[in-house]
Amino acid sequence: MKTTGSIGRRLTLLLAGVAALLSLLSWGMVTTLARQAAERTQDNVLAASATTIAETLRSEQGEVRLELPYSAFAMLDAISQDRVFYRIAAGDALLTGYDDLPVPTAVPAPGQVVFDTGVYSGEAVRMATVSRPVVAGSQPVQVTVTVAQTRHGVGTISAELSRVAAILSVAFFAVAVGLSAVAARTSLRPLNEIAAAVSRRGPSDLRPLRRDAPEELAPLMTSLNRLMERLGQSIRRSEDFIAEAAHRVRTPLAVVRTQAEIALRSVGDEAEKTRLRRIIRAVDESSRSAGQLLDHATVAWRADDLARAPVDLAELAAQTAGALEATAAMKDIRLHLDTAPARVAGDAVLLENALRNVLDNAIKYSPEDTAVRLSVRTADGEARIAVSDEGPGLGTGPAEALTERFRRGDNTEGIVGSGLGLTIARDVLTAHGGRLEFAPAPKGRGTCVSLVLPSL
Amino acid sequence: MRYLLVEDNRELADAVINRLALDGHAVDHAPTLAAAEDCLASASYDLILLDVMLPDGDGREFLARKRAHLETPVIVLTARSQVSDRVGALDQGADDYITKPFDFSELEARCRAVLRRRGGSARNQIALGDVLFDPLAGTLSRDGVTLDLRNRELRLLEVFARHPGQILSKGQLMDRLFSYDAEVTENAIEVYVGRLRRRIDGIGLRIETVRGLGYRMETARP
Numbered sequence: 151m152k153t154t155g156s157i158g159r160r161l162t163l164l165l166a167g168v169a170a171l172l173s174l175l176s177w178g179m180v181t182t183l184a185r186q187a188a189e190r191t192q193d194n195v196l197a198a199s200a201t202t203i204a205e206t207l208r209s210e211q212g213e214v215r216l217e218l219p220y221s222a223f224a225m226l227d228a229i230s231q232d233r234v235f236y237r238i239a240a241g242d243a244l245l246t247g248y249d250d251l252p253v254p255t256a257v258p259a260p261g262q263v264v265f266d267t268g269v270y271s272g273e274a275v276r277m278a279t280v281s282r283p284v285v286a287g288s289q290p291v292q293v294t295v296t297v298a299q300t301r302h303g304v305g306t307i308s309a310e311l312s313r314v315a316a317i318l319s320v321a322f323f324a325v326a327v328g329l330s331a332v333a334a335r336t337s338l339r340p341l342n343e344i345a346a347a348v349s350r351r352g353p354s355d356l357r358p359l360r361r362d363a364p365e366e367l368a369p370l371m372t373s374l375n376r377l378m379e380r381l382g383q384s385i386r387r388s389e390d391f392i393a394e395a396a397h398r399v400r401t402p403l404a405v406v407r408t409q410a411e412i413a414l415r416s417v418g419d420e421a422e423k424t425r426l427r428r429i430i431r432a433v434d435e436s437s438r439s440a441g442q443l444l445d446h447a448t449v450a451w452r453a454d455d456l457a458r459a460p461v462d463l464a465e466l467a468a469q470t471a472g473a474l475e476a477t478a479a480m481k482d483i484r485l486h487l488d489t490a491p492a493r494v495a496g497d498a499v500l501l502e503n504a505l506r507n508v509l510d511n512a513i514k515y516s517p518e519d520t521a522v523r524l525s526v527r528t529a530d531g532e533a534r535i536a537v538s539d540e541g542p543g544l545g546t547g548p549a550e551a552l553t554e555r556f557r558r559g560d561n562t563e564g565i566v567g568s569g570l571g572l573t574i575a576r577d578v579l580t581a582h583g584g585r586l587e588f589a590p591a592p593k594g595r596g597t598c599v600s601l602v603l604p605s606l
Numbered sequence: 607m608r609y610l611l612v613e614d615n616r617e618l619a620d621a622v623i624n625r626l627a628l629d630g631h632a633v634d635h636a637p638t639l640a641a642a643e644d645c646l647a648s649a650s651y652d653l654i655l656l657d658v659m660l661p662d663g664d665g666r667e668f669l670a671r672k673r674a675h676l677e678t679p680v681i682v683l684t685a686r687s688q689v690s691d692r693v694g695a696l697d698q699g700a701d702d703y704i705t706k707p708f709d710f711s712e713l714e715a716r717c718r719a720v721l722r723r724r725g726g727s728a729r730n731q732i733a734l735g736d737v738l739f740d741p742l743a744g745t746l747s748r749d750g751v752t753l754d755l756r757n758r759e760l761r762l763l764e765v766f767a768r769h770p771g772q773i774l775s776k777g778q779l780m781d782r783l784f785s786y787d788a789e790v791t792e793n794a795i796e797v798y799v800g801r802l803r804r805r806i807d808g809i810g811l812r813i814e815t816v817r818g819l820g821y822r823m824e825t826a827r828p
Binding site: 393394396397399400401402403404405406407408409411412414415426427430433434437441473475476477479480482519 | 622624625658659685702705706708709712715716719757758785786
């Protein structure tokens with residue numbers, strides 16, 4: 151399955167992006183407002199200063215007299231240590247101050263303040279200009295007062311505020327990213343819970359999911375449940391079909407076999423007996439192969455999604471031995487059990503099937519009137535069921551090759567088998583992280599097959 | 607022993623009935639679940655052989671329904687050897703199952719094993735003179751002395767005990783004792799008879815050789 155990104159990551163990124171945008175915006179706004187506030191303050195002070203100077207103007211003996219009030223400059227100092235310039239002119243004639251200070255071309259109406267921004271002696275300055283008519287002699291003279299100040303203070307204040315705003319914005323952004331991640335995870339939790347609930351299930355658990363889920367997940371739950379229902383139906387249908395087909399085929403086979411067996415008892419001719427035996431054997435081969443093929447498929451299916459419940463191998467061994475006791479008794483084979491509790495995690499049905507195949511083999515290849523020993527032990531973190539027989543041994547060739555599909559030993563002639571039994575056993579053990587081991591039986595005659603599993 | 611066989615295939619049912627009759631068992635045959643209900647209502651059985659697929663329903667469902675008030679052991683005859691099916695049958699209260707097609711000897715062996723597990727009953731004991739033979743437990747007893755028999759000795763003795771005083775040929779004994787494909791000769795019968803003779807000699811049972819015909823068991827006169 152190819153994954154296309156992560157919803158959680160995408161959600162986090164989206165929320166973080168929004169947070170970044172908001173942080174940037176708020177930082178920009180704070181910076182602008184701070185600058186504007188600082189500028190307005192400077193403007194107010196400049197205006198007050200210019201107005202104060204203008205108010206000290208008076209006419210004395212036909213001349214405009216001026217007394218520069220200290221307070222007019224002191225208030226400017228109050229906001230910053232910027233340089234201050236001024237120019238006071240009566241008409242075009244400079245009364246005092248810096249003559250080259252650029253002044254606005256339009257003379258403000260009395261009582262109005264004109265602000266301007268310009269460059270003076272290489273520095274940006276803010277200027278406030280007021281004018282006032284002073285009656286000097288016969289003619290009233292329009293006196294303009296211009297006060298200018300460099301803008302370092304404004305810059306410093308607004309930079310300071312902007313810096314604080316930036317720190318706050320970054321902090322806000324960091325918190326927002328953290329919260330976004332938490333929010334993304336929280337909103338995805340119901341989805342993860344559903345996924346966990348589905349994957350916790352056993353291989354054949356197709357019951358509908360019954361759990362509370364947020365409204366947005368309801369359609370997903372509904373379609374998931376519908377899918378499981380359909381899957382369950384189709385599995386049931388194919389199981390029913392297999393059962394029906396098996397029944398339809400095997401019942402007539404059973405009739406053939408029983409009739410052949412009855413005939414075998416009643417004919418005297420050896421050649422005919424041989425023929426009947428061949429018929430019975432063919433029936434057995436076909437039914438056994440069909441059964442083992444089905445088992446093999448079932449094992450493969452169940453092993454794909456292995457259930458892991460605690461299983462006591464001692465109990466399993468006793469149960470399996472019990473089931474095969476009748477088969478063993480037919481050949482006067484005694485089953486000896488020597489078990490100690492050995493717990494493993496796995497699928498009991500599969501493990502039983504594996505052991506049954508191994509035990510069935512041991513009984514099948516054992517001579518009459520012998521013993522088959524089953525021992526269950528735990529050692530070095532491994533649980534082991536050992537099945538030893540007093541049979542002919544494994545024949546020549548590597549023992550592990552016997553677990554290949556349809557492979558049978560070279561000394562199995564005359565014994566019905568499908569060649570799948572040990573393959574099934576090996577597949578079950580491999581799926582459980584275990585293995586099948588072959589060794590000569592401890593007593594020098596026969597074979598010891600061990601099912602080794604990691605113990606709990 | 608009285609068996610109930612629930613199986614819809616007539617030929618198979620007949621063959622099983624004939625075979626079980628050889629061991630002296632009476633078998634009632636029910637071809638449907640409805641017929642099985644009737645049989646169970648009117649008689650009591652020692653063992654039920656139940657097919658899983660019947661014309662009027664599923665044998666396992668029938669079993670699950672009946673199990674609560676049915677003491678009789680049940681062996682399920684199934685067409686599937688699949689793991690889940692076996693487990694399912696046992697879960698629903700079957701004592702054992704056997705896969706079709708089956709070997710008669712295996713069917714007998716399974717019946718015996720189930721009956722033995724369920725504890726048998728006194729009425730199955732056979733009196734051979736003053737020796738009491740319990741084929742299920744595999745014991746012979748006389749005057750408080752009990753003798754255990756091995757499976758094949760037990761089978762052989764059972765055949766003799768079911769036919770007291772009759773001459774049984776080696777071929778007849780072979781058929782009852784071995785599966786069709788066991789590679790045995792008539793000599794093997796001689797070996798087993800010899801072994802059984804030695805085992806039961808002490809308890810007062812004797813097997814006679816009838817030259818050219820076979821064997822016959824005589825119970826010792828008190």
